[in-house]
Amino acid sequence: MPMKKTHLALVAAFALAAPFTTAVRAQTAKPVVIGTDVDAGTLDPRLTRDTTAYRTTDLIYAGLVHLTPTLEPKPDLAESWTTPDPKTWIFKLRAGLKFSDGSPLTADDVVFTYTTLLNPSMNAPQRALYTPITSIEAVDAQTVKFTLSAPYAPLLTYLDLGVTPKKLVESGQDIGLKPVGSGPMKLVSWTRGSEIALEANPNYWAGAPKVQRLTLKIIGDNTSRAQAFEAGDLDAIQSPLSPQDIARLAKDQRFGAVVTAGLGVTYLNFNARDPLLAEPKMRKALGMLVDQKTIVDDIYRGVDQVANSVLLPSSWAYSASIKQPDFDVKGAAALFAEMGWKKNKDGILEKDGKKLALTLSTHSEDPNRVQTLEFMQAIFREAGVEAKAQITDWPSFSTNYVQKSQHQIALLGWLNIVDPDRLLFAQLTTGGSTNWGGYSNPAVDAALQEGRSALDQAGRAAAYRKAATILAEELPYYIISDQGYQLFYSRKLPLTVQATPRGNLRGLIGFND
């Protein structure tokens, strides 16, 4: 039991530090200040879309489960759960749960949270993750029953969504601005664009956290945030950080560091609808021109890792033996020749009098992606592909280009891949809602469906490995790198810091798994 450990550790700490108790108290009474890159858009957990909103609502609210650093769902508000059949999930809530305002939390609040989330007029960004839920009902005040349209194994990982107070919301309170939850902390004040101040919630079922006050300071610029941390204005900062800042902070003895695998990938999205890219062999040849090692070592300065396949190394489904083609310029040249492409006098590949000309695109907000794209453009040209680079801002690139399937090869990323399903199902099944490249393969469809339906992890892992093997050969996606996650904290913090790859902050207020 994690809580017992924390309590024991606390007792031990106080026993050892008996003469210094006041000093320790004084220190914990000072707020822990954490730097973050964007202001939260809303503090309603059903509507969060930015990392700050997600991380803050994870403190203010509690869900049925919470995810450990290894992404395993552990009981939070739910004490236990059962699955009488693959389409039914029954959750038993803990006794005596309360919101931070003292009002009771019951099954009705859970039903309300998910019912409103699924209502299309709510326009919840994560709604698609929950659509297999057909009904949710309160069996009694402490029991909630979910009924699904089809077996849907990833659901459990998504049930860490904060439970919202039905009565308060229905009385008209905008919990996006004035949140009330049942998590370990509660909101004190929110100065838009500047800071979010929280304090311990004594009504949390596991007791108040060790850290009494926590402030999130919003500092948009990565380098400014790193400098504010070095100047001592902040106690902790985390991804996104610039590689040059990471290298400097990692050497500083004043700071503790966690540098680990994150939950995101950077990848090339090949438009399989484009006549030039329809054939897997062409995508394979182009994939062989991606120098992953140089990109990761020199552009991402080792913060990200070279990726092998669509399965993340941190995932239980990962298998080292599934590999996309490596960087191999000669191999690529051989494949081009097999397909009938020959270099003309200018060194550009030609077939039937037409040049092999392709547009590589990405967005301007991420300088590392821009650099990666320009580096790839150079290698493509060297190999005889007339590559054009197109760099626009995110909304122009994403909404008006890639999402309309107008791209040829787009460089972009996916985040929050807490389950393999989240990177693969909507993206690569035939007609999937985010299958912008129009890829279609019935064998992959079947494997990804199997990954959703199988309820045991071994069965799911086998299905995802089968899909990943086909995808590494056909390459609708070429995964360039698995994103890293970094957390730096002041060694003066009076607690044991625990990081999660999602950047949750519970490990910075004294709750460790």
Add this chain to the structure above:
Amino acid sequence: MLAYVIRRLLLLIPMIAGMVAVTFALLLIIPGDPASVLLGQEASPDAIASLRAALRLDQPWHVRLLDYYASLLRGDMGRSIFQNAPVADIIAGRLAATIELAVVALLLATAIGLALGVAAAVRQGSLVDTGAMLFAQLGVSMPVYWLGLLLMLAFAVKLGWAPAVGRGEPLAPAIVSTLTGRPAALADALSHIALPAFALAANSAAVISRLVRASMIDVLQEDFVRTAYAKGLRRPRVIWRHALGNALLPVLSIIGLRFGALLGGAVLTETIFAWPGLGQLTVAAIAQRDLPLIQGIALSFALIFAIVNLIVDLLYAAVDPRVRLG
């Protein structure tokens, strides 16, 4: 005079209408859609279409523009798509921080500009002159974000004299509480504003110092200066009372215009120093395609700029008896 002020204020109406139309047109031209930004990469096309309808983005552009004018007439600037709060409230919450930063930067820029400009002009060709003009060259050519990061590195990270980022106590109330015997708030406010204000002021200080120098050199050669010396007045009195007063006239109108440049510069400065003002809000609103908020901010900037210029024109008339308004 009053008639002049009223006429100038009435002129604001067509200016606002035109400015709104231009901003609206720009927002139509730039691609990207708040609905898809709001819902993220994972959203289905259906979900995006439903949100577009809810935000009335599926309406023809002229309907949306006329709607916006109509709501402005009712004194309503609309609701922010991302913050789900009235645009006017959001802007009101940020305005004080930006005005504070811009005013302190303007005072700083004027003080530095005057001191350097006068020093350079009275010792024309000396080392002081060269040094001051070198500063001016640097100030004009150094990007504000780079200067900001350098200042932060030197004074916050290495020396620890000032906090790296953020706004402390609001300055105006802090001054009041100092007068009532509690100076701690003022120290906090000043330590936070020093670095961003200096970063923001550098460019304007450079421009002002060059102008003051040129203007002073001209004035110092005028007959009335020779007369003043002939009357037996001492040099400091001639320079500060007689020459500077006259040299200031062209500078005054530039100082008004610089206020506009400072508001523009505040966008970058506020982002670097995490200063919670309109500039930082602008960057966020544009990145999110929060159309009503962008409109509201553009409108506020235009109004502030117009009003500051009106004030400068009134001051000009007050300082220069040859200028008559009416």
